[in-house]
Amino acid sequence: xxxxxLRRLLTFVPTFIGVTVVSFVFIRxxxxxxxxLLAGERGVxxxxxxxxxxxxxxxxxxxxxxxDYLGGVLQGDLGTSxxxxxxxxxxxxxxxxATVELSLCAIIxxxxxxxxxGVIAAVNRGxxxxxxxxxxxxxxxxxxxxxxxLLLIIVFSxxxxxxxxxxxxxxxxxxDNVTGFMLIDSLLSGQKGAFLSAVxxxxxxxxxxxTIPLAIIARQTRSAMLEVLGEDYVRTARxxxxxxxRVNGQHALRNAMIPVITVIGLSVGTLMAGAILxxxxxxxxxxxxxxxxxIFRRDYQVVQGGLxxxxxxxxxxxxxxxxxxxxxxxxxxxx
Amino acid sequence: xxxxxxxxxxxxxxxxxGPFRAVDSVDMTVExxxxxxxxxxxxxxxxxxxxxxxxxxxxxANITADKMEFDGQDLLKxxxxxxxxxxxxxxxxxxxxPMSSLNPCYTxxxxxxxxLRQHTPLTRSERQARAVELMDQVGIPDPAKRLSAxxxxxxxxxxxxxxxxxxxxxxxxxxxxxEPTTALxxxxxxxxxxxxxxxxxxxxxxxxxxxxxxxxxxETVDRVSVQYAGQRVEEQEVNALFTDPHHPYTAALLAALxxxxxxxxxPTIAGVVPGQFDRxxxxxxxxxxxxxxxxxxxxxxxxxxxxxGEALCHHPLKxxxxxxxxxx
Ligand SMILES: Nc1ncnc2c1ncn2[C@@H]1O[C@H](COP(=O)(O)OP(=O)(O)OP(=O)(O)O)[C@@H](O)[C@H]1O
Ligand SMILES: [Mg+2]
Numbered sequence: 001x002x003x004x005x006l007r008r009l010l011t012f013v014p015t016f017i018g019v020t021v022v023s024f025v026f027i028r029x030x031x032x033x034x035x036x037l038l039a040g041e042r043g044v045x046x047x048x049x050x051x052x053x054x055x056x057x058x059x060x061x062x063x064x065x066x067x068d069y070l071g072g073v074l075q076g077d078l079g080t081s082x083x084x085x086x087x088x089x090x091x092x093x094x095x096x097x098a099t100v101e102l103s104l105c106a107i108i109x110x111x112x113x114x115x116x117x118g119v120i121a122a123v124n125r126g127x128x129x130x131x132x133x134x135x136x137x138x139x140x141x142x143x144x145x146x147x148x149x150l151l152l153i154i155v156f157s158x159x160x161x162x163x164x165x166x167x168x169x170x171x172x173x174x175x176d177n178v179t180g181f182m183l184i185d186s187l188l189s190g191q192k193g194a195f196l197s198a199v200x201x202x203x204x205x206x207x208x209x210x211t212i213p214l215a216i217i218a219r220q221t222r223s224a225m226l227e228v229l230g231e232d233y234v235r236t237a238r239x240x241x242x243x244x245x246r247v248n249g250q251h252a253l254r255n256a257m258i259p260v261i262t263v264i265g266l267s268v269g270t271l272m273a274g275a276i277l278x279x280x281x282x283x284x285x286x287x288x289x290x291x292x293x294x295i296f297r298r299d300y301q302v303v304q305g306g307l308x309x310x311x312x313x314x315x316x317x318x319x320x321x322x323x324x325x326x327x328x329x330x331x332x333x334x335x
Numbered sequence: 336x337x338x339x340x341x342x343x344x345x346x347x348x349x350x351x352x353g354p355f356r357a358v359d360s361v362d363m364t365v366e367x368x369x370x371x372x373x374x375x376x377x378x379x380x381x382x383x384x385x386x387x388x389x390x391x392x393x394x395x396a397n398i399t400a401d402k403m404e405f406d407g408q409d410l411l412k413x414x415x416x417x418x419x420x421x422x423x424x425x426x427x428x429x430x431x432x433p434m435s436s437l438n439p440c441y442t443x444x445x446x447x448x449x450x451l452r453q454h455t456p457l458t459r460s461e462r463q464a465r466a467v468e469l470m471d472q473v474g475i476p477d478p479a480k481r482l483s484a485x486x487x488x489x490x491x492x493x494x495x496x497x498x499x500x501x502x503x504x505x506x507x508x509x510x511x512x513x514e515p516t517t518a519l520x521x522x523x524x525x526x527x528x529x530x531x532x533x534x535x536x537x538x539x540x541x542x543x544x545x546x547x548x549x550x551x552x553x554e555t556v557d558r559v560s561v562q563y564a565g566q567r568v569e570e571q572e573v574n575a576l577f578t579d580p581h582h583p584y585t586a587a588l589l590a591a592l593x594x595x596x597x598x599x600x601x602p603t604i605a606g607v608v609p610g611q612f613d614r615x616x617x618x619x620x621x622x623x624x625x626x627x628x629x630x631x632x633x634x635x636x637x638x639x640x641x642x643x644g645e646a647l648c649h650h651p652l653k654x655x656x657x658x659x660x661x662x663x
Binding site: 231232233235236237238239240241242243251254255328329330331 | 389391418419420421422423424427428430432435436437438439440441449450453454485487498501
């Protein structure tokens, strides 16, 4: 197990370096001068411009800039934002809880609804529920997030007025940032209605972000279950007189979980992509919105550092998934 | 009252090409403590008939019967929930492929104890003790330690022993062993069969052994039903069946036994079991039967009398020669 983990961690090295290269090059390929953008309409004098170029190290050849950057990264220094002058790492961890809160809610909704739906569809293969579910999943899967979010806002926020349009909590409430998770902090604050407000703000973004993973998980669960339901050990379980819940939800599902866990792991990547859109639409102050804003400002260091952090998280999630495989099906542990 | 009584059991599968009759008007009566076999070639509906009784067929199966009673309880009228209280407890079944019949995700111990949890009021520690006892009873060395093994760590023979332990957990009145040794090495086959016969005696349960091996039948069971293309074509005590088979199919099966072959070559039965699309009009065995005449090719036979093994034949054999008998 330990050697497996070490081997996997070793494969992180080339991926990690690859991400630094790509993010470093990507942001520089975009047209637009970060210093001019920073100066805004007031503009900047020639002398001051040269000074800033030197200060940010843009006068160096590009490979030199990259080496300096990589050196910093290896020491845990992801640089400083041009705009806010705060270290990228600090900003990242200040905004990260908002994204985690939203992503976690979305993935929980997707898993809690998607897996049972897939199981029920597989058990009732070909019947009405199965067909209705698979059609819905196909629609959900192909839904453009942007359009879907606007539709929900029009109906539930503007039309019915049930949910707020943007932000994480109503301005009425003000309390200390303890964990960074609004749901928890609002409870800790003990203010009446704060928690409810946080929940109401979460609903629409969660639905939007959960839609695609939910559809993927439901479909994958269904197809994995269909494969497993024909297995001999499922017949054995039924021959024991176990209830359908135990047979399908335990004996069959556990064996069907491997591909499902895989897509759950993969949808963390999708979730990050989705978060960028969702956070922008709902003005959700998280990593996604931060990345978009920084790209518009050509805030090189933030974009590089942020992408690197996101990639690292995705790699860690994938590693966790691999470890889970062996835990779910001991047969895999051997190899 | 018989332990198991089945009258006129028919199973039809819905398939893309229309209905397929896998079991056709099969009768079976099993008394408590009986030791019997169902014999027949591959595809003759042996497994399907027993799976129908257990309620384990997929929803595409349409099951009809005049009577299907176990231990005085009507299986036909019973709800699925009530039937689940019987299967795994009073009647259990083991299968052909022991390796794939155990769930790879759970330890052997868990899979055995699960049956006990489902059907008995035993406490956790009592279940543990019973599981060890069962593993010991089926001849697994170091039983307490083996309980924490996963199925992939066991050989085929060991897996089948575990399956047997699981089936025996609640002291069933009837055990159905569906070709329990087909997937195993020859040496292991004999061990598993001996174990089953042993357990049948010590536990006093009835055992239905499904097999296609007439040789196995001769040495082990008391009574035999022979199945062909979904129909039960004959049923007799084992000695009577071997000395005087009444259905030409049984006679042909016996003639194909290596120890009975007279010439240099093993006689085989020409042709194959009819499938969904080549069902003959008259007797299902007529295309392969040495004694078939026009009547056999045109009309389905009825059952002969009990002293002729209820042979499903127009001209049941007596001492190897056909007698003309009108259906009883
Ligand atoms: N779920 C199913 N759907 C359609 N046909 C089936 C199904 N299960 C079994 N059959 C068909 O029913 C027939 C009888 O099958 P069965 O498994 O009972 O044969 P068997 O006598 O047990 O043979 P074997 O010795 O190979 O186990 C076969 O032709 C098989 O193809
Ligand atoms: Mg079979």
